[in-house]
Amino acid sequence: MLSLREFGFTYRGSDDLALTGVDLTLHPGEAVAALGPQGAGTSTLARAVAGLLTDHGESTGFREATDDGIGMLGDDPEAQVTGLSRTVREEVALPGRLIGLPLQDCLDRAAVSLETLGITALAERDLSTLSGGERQLTALASLLTLHPGVLVLDQPSQSLDHSARRRLARSLREFRATGGAILLTGHQHDELSAECDRVLFLDEGRLSPGGPWGPASEATASPMLTAAQLDDHGIWDARRGAGDEPKAYTTTSGPATSSGTSPATGPAPDPGQEVLLRVRGLTVQRDSVQVLSGLELDLRSGKVTALLGANGSGKSTLLGALAGLVPAEPGASIGGPGGVELAAAPAHRRAGHIAWVGQDPGDQLSASTVHAELMRAAPLVPGGRRLKRAERHQARSQRELDVQRVMEMAGLTIHAEDHPYDLQPAQRKDCVIASALLLNPAVLLLDEPTLGRDAAGMARLSHLLRSFTSGGGAVLVATHDQRWAAEVGDHQLRLVAGHLLPDA
Numbered sequence: 213m214l215s216l217r218e219f220g221f222t223y224r225g226s227d228d229l230a231l232t233g234v235d236l237t238l239h240p241g242e243a244v245a246a247l248g249p250q251g252a253g254t255s256t257l258a259r260a261v262a263g264l265l266t267d268h269g270e271s272t273g274f275r276e277a278t279d280d281g282i283g284m285l286g287d288d289p290e291a292q293v294t295g296l297s298r299t300v301r302e303e304v305a306l307p308g309r310l311i312g313l314p315l316q317d318c319l320d321r322a323a324v325s326l327e328t329l330g331i332t333a334l335a336e337r338d339l340s341t342l343s344g345g346e347r348q349l350t351a352l353a354s355l356l357t358l359h360p361g362v363l364v365l366d367q368p369s370q371s372l373d374h375s376a377r378r379r380l381a382r383s384l385r386e387f388r389a390t391g392g393a394i395l396l397t398g399h400q401h402d403e404l405s406a407e408c409d410r411v412l413f414l415d416e417g418r419l420s421p422g423g424p425w426g427p428a429s430e431a432t433a434s435p436m437l438t439a440a441q442l443d444d445h446g447i448w449d450a451r452r453g454a455g456d457e458p459k460a461y462t463t464t465s466g467p468a469t470s471s472g473t474s475p476a477t478g479p480a481p482d483p484g485q486e487v488l489l490r491v492r493g494l495t496v497q498r499d500s501v502q503v504l505s506g507l508e509l510d511l512r513s514g515k516v517t518a519l520l521g522a523n524g525s526g527k528s529t530l531l532g533a534l535a536g537l538v539p540a541e542p543g544a545s546i547g548g549p550g551g552v553e554l555a556a557a558p559a560h561r562r563a564g565h566i567a568w569v570g571q572d573p574g575d576q577l578s579a580s581t582v583h584a585e586l587m588r589a590a591p592l593v594p595g596g597r598r599l600k601r602a603e604r605h606q607a608r609s610q611r612e613l614d615v616q617r618v619m620e621m622a623g624l625t626i627h628a629e630d631h632p633y634d635l636q637p638a639q640r641k642d643c644v645i646a647s648a649l650l651l652n653p654a655v656l657l658l659d660e661p662t663l664g665r666d667a668a669g670m671a672r673l674s675h676l677l678r679s680f681t682s683g684g685g686a687v688l689v690a691t692h693d694q695r696w697a698a699e700v701g702d703h704q705l706r707l708v709a710g711h712l713l714p715d716a
Contacts, residue, residue, distance in 0.1 A: 213280060213393045214238045214261060214362055218273035220417075221256060221265055230256045231417045234273070236395075238362060243384065243394040245405040248414030249446030249666040250636045254397040255287050257414060258366040261395050280361020285352055287366040287398075287664060288637060292351030293339055300326070300342070301335040304353045311358070318357070325353035328386065330379040341498065344371035344571050344660060345523030345692070349380070356387070363387065367398040369450075370663040371571075373522045373692045377403040399666035401442055402450040411437060413445045420445070448667045450693055485512040488654045488686040489534070489566065490547040496526070496533050496540050503529045504540075505710035511655055511686040516677055518701030519690040520715055525707045527690035528571060531657045534688075535559055535568035549654045567648035571659040573640040574633070582635070582643055583628040586615040589647035611650075618646040621679060623672050638664040645676065656680055658689040662696055674700050 215237040221230050230253050238244060238261075248254050259265050262284040263277065286292065297303040304325055308318035326332045331349050334342070342350065348371045355363065363384075369377050381403055384394060396405055397414075405411060413420045442449045489511040496504040503526040511517055521527050532538035534546065536559035546555040548565040559568075570576060579585035592607040593599060599607060619625045622642040627635060632643050641661055648656060661673055677687050677700060691697050697704055704715035 213240055214275075214277040214282070216260065216273065216275050219260060219275060220272040221260060221269055222271075223256075223269040226269070229417050230269075231260060234260070234417075234419055236261070236412070236419065238393040238395060240361075240391045240393055241388045242410075243388060243396065243408040245396045245398075245408040245411045246414050246419065247398060247401060247405060247411060247442075247445065247447045250399060250638065250664075250669060251416075252414045252446075253417040254399065254414055255366050256417070258284065258287075258364050258395065258397045261362070262364045278361060281358060282362040282364060283355035283358055283360035284364040285348075285355060285366060285368055287370075292347055293354075298338060299335070300331070300337050300339065300350050300353075303339060303350055304357060307354050307358050321357040321359075322353070325356040328356065328383045329353050330376075330383075343524045343528060344663075345373060345376055348372060349376065349523075352380070361392055363392060363394045365394065365396045365404075367400075367664055368396065369398070369400065369402045369404050371523070371660065371692070374403075374694065376523050380404065381407050399446075399664065399669075400448045400450045401437065406451065413441075413447075415445065443667060446667050448665060448670045450695055485514060486549070486684075487511070487547075488513055488549050489688075490545070491534065492545040492547075494530075494533060494540055494544040494546070496529055496538060498529070502710055504533065507710075507712055509688075509705075509712060511688055513684050513686055514681045515702040516681055516687040516689065516700055518697035518704045518715075519688060519707060520692070520694070520697060520704060521690075521707035523692075526710065527707055528659050530707065531568060531659050531688065531690060532570075534562075535566055535657055536562045537568065563651055563653070565653060566655045566657060567651045567653035568657045569641070569644050569648050569659060569661065571663075573637070573644045576644045576647070577632045577640065580631055581629050582619070582624055582632055583615065585632055585643060586618065586646055586650060587611060589650040590652075614650055618649045621649070621676055622646040623669075636664065638666075638669050642669075642672075649680070654685060656685060656687045658687065660690060660692070662691055662693045670696060 216234050219234040220232045222228070223230055234257065246254060246257055260275065262282050264284065265271060293303055294306060297306055301322055305318040305322040308321055309315070326335055329349050329352060331346070331353065334346060334350065352368070368380065372380065384407065388394065396408060398405070439449060487510050491507060491509040494504055494507040495502065507530070519527050529538055533540045536557060544555050545553065548554045552565065554562050554565060577585060579588060592611060619628060622645060624639065624642055624646060627639065632640055635643065641663070645658070645661065662670060665673065681687060705712050706715040
């Protein structure tokens with residue numbers, strides 16, 4: 213159906229080969245995964261297969277494809293919908309409208325795609341209310357309405373919870389059963405790559421052997437992959453320690469408690485650990501839906517709390533409400549360090565106590581270089597007090613030292629003069645995390661920080677969080693990566709039906 217032979221590519225303005233000597237063939241009904249660390253060329257390979265590189269540089273070798281059509285899902289979960297539709301149903305039906313299909317045919321195809329991916333319940337939802345994972349599935353449903361012969365999926369698992377990944381894997385099996393072919397690229401090995409017939413490793417733009425079983429064109433089947441192989445190629449194994457099916461949870465009318473635990477705090481805490489954020493009675497309602505219901509939460513000094521939950525369960529809403537970005541119902545109490553009450557404080561006042569890093573780093577970046585972004589990340593002095601000339605010089609010198617420190621912590625030193633949008637998605641997130649650290653907050657709120665990370669990026673993130681908590685800070689991090697949550701989290705909580713429950 214599609215093949216690349218001795219394919220190479222160089223981006224315009226660059227002297228370095230992004231891809232070199234790539235031989236890849238996709239057969240009907242086959243799924244192939246190409247995995248590699250950040251910078252290896254996985255996204256470039258995906259675009260090459262999809263035929264989207266023509267205007268971006270020079271290619272060598274050969275690309276051959278049938279006329280069955282190719283659909284591609286990109287690696288940015290926040291850029292997957294068009295913005296031309298209001299509801300999920302309209303968005304999924306839109307591709308057919310754009311190629312001139314009758315309206316009813318478009319709606320019929322949309323209904324099938326939504327059912328295939330298990331998201332029929334989202335059909336009438338406004339796109340603006342979707343979580344990142346729900347947007348990802350909506351974008352894929354749109355692609356499926358075009359009935360492509362080949363699907364190219366760049367990091368399709370990011371933003372998806374465990375159950376959603378399993379549903380997607382089942383849908384892709386059905387797609388392959390009709391003769392469709394799939395190329396999956398990314399930095400992590402998970403439920404979807406484990407379903408592939410072959411797994412290739414991409415290193416510095418070249419497809420490497422899949423192990424001792426043969427050349428890359430005959431790469432190993434995914435069940436034969438070992439932890440050592442993945443580690444050697446810098447790939448994060450999200451499946452190790454992830455557990456089996458998610459547990460079944462039940463909720464009551466109020467916050468869950470059990471013997472030996474406090475509401476939403478896990479095991480009984482060390483009395484010496486200061487509570488840096490105490491939340492009581494937090495309720496958030498959006499339109500007619502109560503997303504959060506009377507939540508109680510304590511975040512303590514020196515601790516990382518991992519927040520788990522299904523797509524659309526309200527994890528981003530909870531973080532946004534704590535940061536003052538999502539309106540909460542009256543009556544909630546949000547106590548910061550020293551007992552300061554923050555529930556009535558606007559977001560910019562809370563930022564000195566609680567720093568928030570959202571799911572889409574693009575919403576929090578504005579400067580033309582990483583260095584400039586960090587230099588302006590926070591006022592030179594708290595409260596914006598006017599400085600004398602000598603004080604300004606001293607404050608700027610101190611800021612420069614602080615910026616160099618956080619760039620080193622986040623692995624951004626070599627990217628200081630790069631535009632933030634020229635960075636990999638995970639590096640853009642690191643830039644925003646570094647900006648948050650410059651606020652010197654007591655509490656750090658992180659929304660899906662593991663998206664798009666390879667093994668080195670995951671290790672760097674874990675080290676950064678531990679450095680922050682070792683200094684006395686507290687972290688609340690929303691994630692779908694169960695393995696990482698178990699490794700980095702002192703406590704694990706799960707958001708179910710608007711309530712926080714301990715995740716045993």
